[in-house]
Each structure stands twice: as structure tokens, then as C-alpha cells.
Amino acid sequence: MSKNYPIFYDHSESKNLYPDVLMNIFVNSTTNGFAILDMNDCYTKVNKKYTELFGYYIEEIIGQKCTIFVEGDCLKEHIDKSKSGYTISNVISKGCHKDGKVLDLEVSCLPIRNPIEEVVGVILILKDISERKEMERELKRTRELYQLITENTSDMILVYDKNKRIIYASPAHEAIFGKSVESLIGQSLFHDMNKEEREYCELVFKKIEDTGEPQIVQSRMKNKEGETVYIESNISPIFNEYNEIDSYVSVGRNVTDRVKNDDALRNLDRLSIIGQLAASVAHEIRNPLTSLKGFSKLLNHIDEKDKQKEYLSIISHELERIDGIVNEFMSLAKPQAVDYDYYNLNSILESTINFLHPQAVMSNVQILLTKPIEPIELLCNLNQLKQVFVNFLQNSIESMPNGGRVQIVVETLENKRVLIQFKDEGTGISSEVLHYLGTPFYTTKDKGIGLGLTVSNKIIQEHNGSMKIDSKYGIGTKVSVELGYN
Template identity: 40%
Template structure:
């Protein structure tokens, strides 16, 4: 009887162990299958052109090659063992982005593409569109989120260029009307002031002040006229090294007085360019004067000239000045916007118009306290 009971107990124990083993093997098989599916999914999206990130709302679990490039990485492990999704969100977008992630975790419907901004590992702000959807049974995590991004920096630049071009057109029309209304009475005021100064022995110092101020108004009217009716361009082959050299000679005294050193880094291989020499001189003088004025305590300005490729030439003017706040950058070159205590903002508008007339592009980047970079690209031939 005891042997029979012992045999029954042993059989039950063996059965339970076998069942547990079979159950464990089944779970392992499920896990293996789940990991296999996840690996297949990762292989599938790894080389897709759209940046894709898989995350659980907090930690980034996987990023394809396009996603890594978007953030300036080759591997997620370059940052840390656990990469937090919110670390790459611009502070202005963090709350909204996390709300969208939490919402998509509650439904199988993907959310619509929406504009937001990311920050890559170098700190550069990236304009993107993002849409997310929920994924079930991700190994070790259960439900996760797949976020697909579109890099829209190129599109944003084109939109900004179009808006800026429209602003220039509107400003030109405004300038034409204002200059026409001011020019004739201003000419009379200047003429009669000079005449009265010769006829009245007293108050000459007041006449001098009046004439100085009238000359300032006249210079503003001249800027209006240049914006409203730009001179016909005379495009010829010119040596850009020589043009920049002439401008540096022109501004040498002003730079010395302000304790500013201008360092040219020119390229002798960049020779001829089809351009209007006087117009490009006007651009370089304006930008360099702005750079000098941005450094009241002195400093260094670097001007570089390089070949981009067989079709394009790049000129960069880099200063160590006070810099421009980020929120003001989109306004630069806009009608009558200036960061100076005294100024009209028309000089920069004219620069933009000249560069556009040369089928080129001018881009301004700045950081407060660190300086400003004005990057100009020009085609060799129009």
C-alpha cells in the first residue's frame, strides 16, 4: 500500500514538473517568437528613408538609420544606456508632444502629422512633422509607440524665402510712396536752410544741427529709393577675391577705430563670378559694418570665401559680437526692423534684394553673447 502511494506521489510530482517544464518551454517559445517578430520589424524599418523611433513614452527602444542621422548620431548608445524621448524635444513642444504620446497609447488609431521641433545632439533645432501609432506585444515592454518623422527644414526655408520675398515687394511699394511724398519738401527744406544760413549772422550752430538732421532724413529717403527702384544690374565677370579685398581696404580705418580685427580667409581658386560688382560691394560693406557695430569692445571678424561646388560660391562673415536673440532672427530683413538704437532696417532689406537678384541666398545665424554668422551663397553663372 505504501509503495502504491509512493508511486502515485512520484507520478504526480513528475507530472507537475513536466507540466511546469512544458509551460516554461511554451513561454520561452512565445518570447522567442515575439523577439523574432521584433527583430524582423527592426530589420524592415532600419533602412527606410523616414526617421522612425520606437519608444514607450519615456525611453527610446529603437531608432532606424534615418532617425539616428536626424539627431546626429550613429548609435543610440552614443548618448547613454537609456535614451529618454523627451530629451530630444524642444522645450516649447514637450508638453504638447507628451500629450499626443499619451493619447495614442489609448487607441489603435494613429494621430495626424503635426509640426514640432526637436533638438539634435549638437543642440541644433530641427523642424519636423511627427505622427505616432501604438504597437502591441513589443518584447519586454508590451505596448509601445512608433513615431514617424518628416524633416521639413528645407520646406520651412522655402516658405520663409517666399514670405521674405513678398515682404520685400510690399516694402518696396511702401518705400516708393513714402520717398515720393518726402523728397520734394525735403529738398526745399535743405535748400532754404542753406540759404538762410548765409543771410543770417546769428544762430549758425542751430542751422548746422538742422542741416545734419536733414541730411540724415535725406539718407533714409535714398535708402527708400534704392529699395523701391533698385538700379539696373550690370552683370559682368569679376574676381570675388578682389571685390572683398577692396571692401576690407575701405573699412580698415573704421575697424581700427573700433579695435576690430578683420581676418580674411580667401580662396585663390575662387576667381571669376558673374555679378554686379557695386551691388555686391554694397552687401559686404553693409554686413561688415553691422558686424563692427555689434562689437563695441572690439573683437575679431572672420570673412571666408570657399567653393561649394562647381556651380556655387560661399561667403561667410563671422563676428564675435553681442549676437541676436532667437525670436528676432525671423524678423531680420523685414520692413523697418532693426536691432540698432538708430537705424531703419532698410540696409539689410536691400542686401537681401541684391542677393536674390543674383539668384543667391543669404542666411543669418546668431547666438546672444557669442556672435553672428552671415552666410551667402552665390551661383557662378546666372
């Protein structure tokens, strides 16, 4: 509030204070409501915008007290101060439209002085800010709603600035990790991370920055009881008005129960595979055991050193065969930690073929592998991926009870992706049955439990891959798996 000396004043001090045409043009072209009050707070002049603001004709306004249209006591106080020579700028008030609608107004009052510096009236300027105030109220309601949600949800919500420092943390962190919200604010995202975890997070955020799309990550952490919990977080970028990433929001959820259930399904599927393979493995072991038994008896009746060496070499070779079969069987049967490392895709497929070779021989099935010369390194969990390939190859073998051929074709694609296809000449699957494949506990096998494809698809998704099944009844089936490689 300050003393003001307007440059416009009335030389004649008559009631018509502004006869000048230019002044009328200015007053009527402004986007704000403009009015002149006399010393009794009555309207002596208003512009067109003022009449539009309140919905009255000019004749209905002139001569009326200003407090009829604008909220009374507060406005009267400001006008009185202007009549004392002060300028009042941008104070918030309310008005009432002719139809009863309440208006939010920004009010300014300026004194009008005559040549001898006496205040002879007040200029009243009104700006309709109803839309802005409604937006502010809506924003406040939304903010309160979001705060209510974030403070009462079991999800863990974090907001990071562009430097990856926490600027907001929801109370759910304290319930799970025993860390207060205050202790998290200002912490770096990489706090308490080891080198591998930090590198992984940096790659995730780089992908967000490159694509502008949210990313889902899963991490292992310790809760306040010291137990391992699995947290799945959806990290999304927040953009500013220049379409630049200004911050990030992470919504984390405790998925420990889901992970344990997935592990249980995998174990159940693995046990099912082991049970089905046990007979063929036993048959394959019986052959070298028969050789061992025969050559062991021959050794007891032969004195020639050369023959003994030859028989011992055969015995050693057969023992290695048995050892290899048992090791492959145990690698599938033994539970493994869910650790990821780089493995050669060709080696995984060759190991899978060797593992199922006994069953293929018993079923008179030939397995052909077509692969690139260059090695393909996959970041994967070896045991899980081998379980997937064993499942696909075993399905192909079982679909050809009278023998046939399975082709495994490996092909590199663009953007560091690789396509692995399992093609068989089996009975195929009808379109009706194909629709239900992958549904838990749905199976077409007499001895199956209906989890093989469900678990396989889940494992492939966790390896950032995809799976597709094409089949024609009476012709055969093709399973296509696409994965990323390094």
C-alpha cells in the first residue's frame, strides 16, 4: 500500500471526470473491469467489461453502492484507504453475478486527485480470477487426495530429483524397512548399493532417459527383521514444460509372496519333468552299466596287458557317460539360487540336447541344431533357462510317438535380440486347444500337471523375452522364443 498520484485528473472538477475520447477507448479496451467511484462509494462510470463481469446493464450499476456487487466489509476497508490517498493492489475478494454465481476477484483501488491534490474519487479495477482460483482449489484437493493415498497405501512411493536424490518417501517404507521418512529424504538412490546393484540401476535410469518410458525392476532387500524381501518397482519419469525429465517417481510393492509362489511352481514343474525323465535316464544308464558288468568279468579272465588297457579304457569311457547323464539330471533336480550371469546360448542348447538324448533315442526322434558360428552370450539364470528348453524339447519328443525330427534353429535379430525356434513334426495342436495353452493346470498329457508352459512363459518374461506358439493339427508345432543378448 503506497501513496499514489494518478496522471489523469479532472481540471473542471465536474462529475464527468474523464470526457477525453482516448481515455474512453483505453478504459473500454482493457480486459479488466474498470469503475470510478465518488467519495460516497457510488459508481459514476464503468466500462463494458465491468457490466459483463456482473451481468448488469450500465444503467443498473451507475449510482449504486459498490458493495452491492463486491463483497462488502473487506472492499469498504480498501476503498476507505484509497480515499485517504493510498493505492491498494491485487487483494483477493469475492463478487456476485446477477445470476447468483459467486466470482473470485482480484481488486485494486487507486485514488483520484484534483490539481490541488485532494482525493475526489477512487478508481476500482477488478480482475476475474474465478477460473484460476478453481484450478488452485482443484489442485489443492488433488494434492490432498494424493497425500491421503500415498500416506495410507502399502505401496512404497519414492520421488527422486534429477540427481537421483529422494525428495519424497511414503510412510510404507517405515512399516517394511523400519526407516523413517525423515531419514530417507535427501538420500541418494545409490545409498547402500554395491557396485553391481549401482551399475544395474544406472542402466535402468539410462533406459528411462533414452526412451522416456517407465521401467519395472525387481530387487532383493532386507526388511527390519533382517529377512529377505523382494520389491518390484515401477519407475516413471516426470517431465517439465520443456519436455525434459525433471524428476522420477517410483512405486514399489512387496512381491515376496508372489516370488515364493513362482518358485514353488517352478519346483513343481521341475519335479514333474524329473519324474517323466527318470525312466529314460535309467534306460540310458543301464546300457553303460551292462558294458561295465561285462568287461569287468572279462578282466578277471584276461592276462594280456594290451587287452586289459583296452577294456579299462572302455570301462572309463562308460563311467564318464554315466557321470555326464547323472550330472545333467542332478543339475535340473537340484534347487538353484536365482542368480544371473552370462552363459553361451549354444552351450545351453547342446547341454539340453545331451540331457534329452536318451528319451529321443527311445522315441526314435532325431534332434538337429542350427546355430550361428559366433557365440551368443545371454545374461540369464542357467538352471531356469535350461528348464524352459528341456520343457519345449521334451514336448516335441513326446508329440512324435512314432519317431520324427525336431529342428532347433537359432537366429540373431536386430537390436541385440536372438530368436530360438523349436520345430517338430508331431501331432500338432488344434486351434481350440491352442487357445488354452499356458493356462495353469491345463494339460493335454495323461501324466502332465499343466504347469510347464505357464512356468516357461513366466521365466522367459523375467528374462526380458517373449514366447509364441504356432501349431497345425496333424502337421506339427513351432515354439518361438525371443531373448536379448550381449
